[in-house]
Amino acid sequence: MNRVNLLFDGGTGTYFAQKNHKMGLGSEYANLSNPKLIREIHTEYLEAGCNAIKTNTFAVNRIAMAGDEEKVKEIIAAAWENACAAVKDYEAEIFADIGPISNLSEKSDVAKEYCFVAQIFLELGAKKFLFETNANTEGLKEAAAYIKQRCPDAYIITSFAVLPDGYTRDGAMVSDLLEEIKACKDVDVFGLNCVCGARHMLSLIQDLNLEGVTFAAMPNAGYPIVINNRTFYDGDPKYFAEQLAKMAALGVKILGGCCGTTPAHIEFTKKALDGIPQIVSKPANHKEEESLSARLESPFWNRLKSGKKVVAVELDSPANTNLDKFMSGAWELKGAGADIITIADCPIARARMDSTLLACKIKREMNLDAMPHMTCRDRNLNATKALLLGSYAEGIRNVLLITGDPIPTAERDEVKSVYQFNSRKLAGFVGSLGKNVLPDEFHMFGALNVNAVNFDVQIRLAKEKMERGIIGFLTQPVLTKEALDNIKRAKQELGAYILGGVIPVVSARNARFMNSEISGIKVAPEIIERYEGKDRAQSEQLAIEISVDIMKKISPYVDGYYLMTPFGRTRLIAEILKAFAEQEEV
Template sequence: MPDAFVLVSFAVLPDGYTREGRHCAELVRSMTACGAVDAVGLNCVSAPGAMRALVQQLGETELPLAVMPNAGYPVVTRTRVQYQGRPEYFARELARLAAEGVRILGGCCGTTPAHIAALRAALDALPETLPAAPAAAVSTATKPEVEKDDAFLRKLNAGKKVIAIELDSPKDADLTGYLDGARRLQAAGADLLTIADCPIARARMDSSLVACRVHRELGLNVLPHMTCRDRNLNATKALLLGLYAEGVREVLAITGDPIPTAERDEVKNVYQFNSRKLAQYIVSLAGEGREMPSPLTVFGALNLNARNFDVELRRAQEKLQNGMSGFLTQPVLSAQAVVNLKKTRETLGEKAKILAGIMPVVSQRNAIFMENEVNGIHVDAEIIERFAGLDRAQGEELGLEVSVKAAQAAAPYADGFYLMTPFNRIALMERLIARLKDEGIAD
């Protein structure tokens, strides 16, 4: 029906975001750009006052705006849900919107004939000439300069081979040993410390709080992992704002391991996002009138050992489209992983920053365990056999040799390396960093 009037309306939370993390201004822009819509607006979820604040965030719009808030917020009394917003208040707030340029007005949940009648009377009392569209309030106050990147990003963007190293946070409340280990890795030449978010869904000290402490005390750049498993949208946003305020400029967005089956009766999964939606939400927090003065750089995970790597690669492309800037890969411990890394570089191009995963194998038992019980890791049979009968010192030496060769094979296709610390062996990782630098593989 070419003559049909098409109005598209979105339900967003009071802070302007949908439950999937899309901001209302972005949604309005996309509808305006599509060319198939006659009007766009907001409905439901918020009461009139909150809805007016949302409209002000939209700024000037090309299409007519429609606003249909709820009549207040719901109150549950036994089996009944009631909205207690008074018709007079509803009418007054919507009349203010009309005076500011909104052209289509109505109500959603809880709206009664009394609300509409009061609105009609309030609109009739307005002057005939009204502005065309609302304008966003712009502050003229001078704000202090905020560092938008850090030494790690500057080095990465300059084309130098960076070293990120993962060190799992403590299982208890004592951070003394952890900070000492981080300090040693920093002195050895690590550019960035990455901190897993409760790996395999077992509780450890919070990765973001640890990251803030490390950054504050050592000045070391940090990359806290953020899973979709344990936080809803509100908790995620609150944590991101705190990270930014503490000077953290990168996060790793991953879906996260599910809670073990036996514990699900007591500990619940959340999964309001997947990693792609989480990345999109994180970058949407920055911009004019938004919560952050500049976007966080979002990295994702890339499994070079996926059985169907073409699917993994398509997912990586989707992650880039949703705001991620690069990837940390699973360990390169096979020839096929190198082939897949090369294919990744050829497919994604130079825009995607890739840190090739390097995890030293330290014993045959360790290699067999990783091959059979750690998701996303594949260790070539030849490597497993080479560790047979070696003691700890011999195992570590062979592990360093294998790791350096893996880094050499990965270097042409990677922007740096993501080193994973086995069994908290800081001294081993100091030696690995030194060898990578001595070989000229890392800067």
């Protein structure tokens, strides 16, 4: 096979479904219920010319099997036996196949599950491991270290499912993943598998620097089509083989197939590898040239990084198409000294005019910086990337990345959440766009809840966000002594830009509502008492007084102020800013 070290089999699960004529039933259980068929599938791939097969265990772990440890052990043992029986008459390697661990929130839990599965394989005698179809590196390096400690001569491949644009579903860039895995001494091979067809995977590989890397490529057999609720891959095996031969010419040492690839795909690939063409790869990590007009300055950012206090004001977008009040309010805030307008992304999960579109309008028509909030709730990776590309072209340079409020329980049957990211992964994705696609990076901000009961957790999450590129935080409003203390602590421990939250309380009723209904806001009882019995005018005057006092108290510990406009009352915010400026001058 010329310069290729290993030629793997194809998509066992999809080929099982094709032969079994039953979609939706996991092939892994067939290790027990129909071992004869599983062994036949292994043998067909071996007859086609592969010299490495994967155990039929992609989705065998305690998470996928509802915590049933004995069933996990039973299926893995049967799968190992089936693979061993299939290769006894062939010179072929067996790789313990371990798919991604999902639905676990903690990295340590992911690593623990990988190690649990790996230990079962080690006890069976496995020395070669394939961790495949990953969207991130969580738990992989720990699992690799665990295996090498117990079996120093183990051989470990980590393979990632990367979309044609170079990103995983979690927003990790392929070049960043490659560099991270190259730095891990316990991983022997970096690979790509699934998601992409052969031609798109070839394009991804051409843009990577493979020097010093043992690389594995196992693309899908084209892209799926659905007929009568059944998924089919109809990619041409000969075309597939031609693309894999081109990958081998680039230095890819390990090849194979993923979803939809049959023994025919492997047979054509083996033949194609005998006459590999030479291909000149494109430079790695190149960026498309963009016009200088896209590199718009951000006065807000320039002021913030120069050490001057900044003022950000949140203004809710309308729930209809009438922008008159919103735009007139934005102009009023600009006149009052706001450096940037922030716009919530469908707060409390109720649809409003799109925050990013409005931010673009403000930047274009008012020459004022705007910071759209971007939640993880309503957009998948493709939609997020498309929106960021458009907003960058319109001059948006600052974004607030948050998870987003959940859909109210009563509406979940009609309105579906997406949540492909959490805010930390979203930050990693946006940061990667700036490094690999855009001329410059976005300035990414996060949210910090200074009213949280357990602020230790907030500090830990904030540090994780900073590791992903977050450079500053907009806090929830400070209306208690505890919140003020937490602002002080955040500034001391994080070393990030802090914009302290200020929300004018406009009545005692408003304060009680926020305490009871709005997550992340806490109003001190003594503040509520001061509003009792006051009319609107008196309450607004008190709101100015209290807000200015809060701004003065937090001033030594913040890099700016984040004012939230209640009920669209921009005049009230303008009065607060005026009163604060006058006191600052005294």
